[in-house]
Amino acid sequence: MRRHMLVGGAARRLIGPFLGSPEGRPFPPNNNNNPFERSLRQLSGAGALPQLTKDRYPQVKRRDFAELNEKHLGYFKNLLGENRVITDKDECQGFNIDWLKSVRGYSQCILKPKTTQEVSEILKFCNDNRIAVCPQGGNTGLVGGSVPVFDEVVLWTGLMNDIISLDENSGVLVCQSGCILENLENFADERDLMIPLDLGAKGSCHIGGNISTNAGGLRLLRYGNLHGSVLGVEAVKADGEVIDCTSALKKDNTGYHLKHLFIGSEGTLGVVTKVAIQCPPKPRALNVAFLGLESFDDVLACLRQAKRQLGEILSSCELIDNPSLDAVTSHLNLKSPISVYPFYMLIETHGSSCDHDEEKMHGFLESCMSDGLVRDGTTTNEIGKMKAIWELRESITEGLLHDGYVFKYDISLPTREFYSLVPVMRERVKDAVRVCGYGHLGDGNIHLQVTLKEFNEEVLRIIEPFIYEYTAKLRGSVSAxxxxxFRKPKYIHYSKSPGAINLMKQLKVMMDPKGILNPYKVIP
Structure with missing residues (x-):
């Protein structure tokens, strides 16, 4: 096999010519259109509404919460004003449906606070009157956690979008919870800093929602999860009490770290209203490689090489299998820069020296090619081409939607077993349009997807609970x-011990005794 790498220039080819246009450009012009946003718009305008959650899941019963009346609405309008209390049925619809169109509530009231004090007064009133509340940010979640199950009042944080401060010495940014992630990224970027979280939904998702779900994202391998990056939060309990834990200090060893109660609790213990997050310096040098490999054993060997040889500059290591990439190239008319292979790896580096990082990337790729691990690939540090490569990865969700109905699973497995579930599921679901796996190889988080032409209850029974039983046997996590x-409370026992689940229930009762905050979610 002929192997070569062009050292000069911003884009280098490892093997063979670029695929793409006759001029040799490997990608179509970048439209700067976030793929998640495109799929969101597509779903928003797509045909029939999903079945009501109460009808699709009749085993879930509405709890003994109050039904809204004119007195309740009068209080909300007096507090917020007419324009920030939405009761029109058509306007409420978008807040009732998750973006996957898999669950649908029927809330008749959307509240839009601007301040922590308004959130506090709303929750105190709802708690006193036993009104259920569904906190909602950008509504980009994938497990039905951000929309009502029945007729809960939706507390939408989109107007709480002020950036309060940024200490450019420490890199600590403080903002309200309704700030859109991409806006925070742009703000930090202008000051040579970066937000340590990057998601495909960054153009819509809110930082408060990211924290409430402990979102992982594309660069957790380098920057860690939000339990480490978030230095403090302000949150409002169900009874309206404001818990101010907005420490901007890296070291604050004064008792319990209460911020951790709210990170990942999905709005069931309190509503996050303010955030203090550590922003690392913006990298001066970026490189992206897109590689083709023949086997998962080669993928694992390449991962080990990347960790050894790229070390401190390795920021992302993503796996894409052939059926996942095919969903993008077939349905969305995007071009792959290399030929067809069973597996692809997308590797990114963040560093401070272009020459140093290119040398390390060059050495890593040379060793992988010499060992026969990488069969084809391209590497670049041109912004446009890096975005085009990332678009292939971030457009997979959108591409799969064109198959029909998508069963989506987000699990963590030991790295050696990262892909093992995919061939097993292909054997189990023989009528699927597609069974594929992709995700964050560097941290063991695979997104397994099964697509059908339309939702099928029988196929769901074939998949669940088998997929969670398989995950539990490998000591993985049913939610990475x-x-x-809403979708996974009955499966949480596959990842949490009875003692841990009991403690979670005790915390819920202590902090929200009437159970008004995001009911039917998280706690089994």
């Missing part, structure tokens, strides 16, 4: 980064 939400 998307949370538990």
């Amino acid at each position: 980064e998307h949370g538990v939400g």
Whole structure:
């Protein structure tokens, strides 16, 4: 096999010519259109509404909460004003449906507070009157955690979008919870800093929702999870009490770290209203490699090489299997820069020296090619081409939607077993349009997807609970980064011991004794 790498220039080819246009451009022009946003718009305008959650899941019963009346609405309008209390049925619809169109509530009231004090007064009133509340940010979740199950009042944080401060010495940014992630990224970028979280939904998702679900994202391998990056939060309990834990200190060893109660609790213990997050310096040098490999054993060997040889500059290591990439190239008309292979790896580095990082990337790729691990690939540090490569990865969800109905699973497995579930599921679901796996190889988080032409209850029974039983046998997690939400409470025992679940229930009763905060979610 002929192997070569062009050292000069921003884009280098490892093997063979670029695929793509006659001019040799490997990608179509980048439209700067976030793939998650495209799929969101597509779903928003797509045909029939999903079945009501109460009808699709009749085993879930409405609890003994109050039904809204004119007195309740009068209080909300007096507090917020007419324009920030939405009761029009058509306007409420978008807040009742998750973006996957898999669950649908029927809330008749959307509240839009601007301040922590308004959130506090809303929750105190709802608690006193036993009105159920569904906190909602950008509504980009994948487990039904951000929409009502029945007729809960929706507390939408989109107007709580002020950036309060940024200490450029420490890199600590303080903001309200309704700030859109991409806006925070742009703000930090202008000051040579970065937000240590990057998601495909960054154009819509809110930082408060990210924290409430402990979102993982594309660069957790380098920057860690939000339990480490978030230095403090302000949250409002169900009874309206404001818990101010907005420490901006890296070291604050004064008793219990209460912020951790709210990170990942999905709005069931309190509503996050303010955030203090550590922003690392913006990298001066970025490189992206897109590689083709023949086997998962080669993928694992390549991962080991990446960790050894790229070390401190390795920021992302993503796996994409052939059926996942095919969903993008077939349905969305995006071009792969290399030929067809069973597996692809997308590797990114963040560093401070272009020459140093290119040398390390060059050495890593040379060794992988010499060992026969990488069969084809391209590497670049041009912004446009890096975005185009990332678009292939971030457009997979959108591409799969074109198959029909998508069963989506977000699990963590030991790295050696990262892909083992995919061939097993192909054997089990023989009528599927597609069974594929992709995700964050560097931290063991695989997104397994099964697509059908339309929802099928029988196929669901074939998949669940088998997929969670399989995960539990390998001591994996049934939810890696998307949370538990409405879809997974009955499966949480596969990842949590009875003692741990009991303690979670005790915390819920202590902090929300009437159970008004995001009911039917997280707690089994």
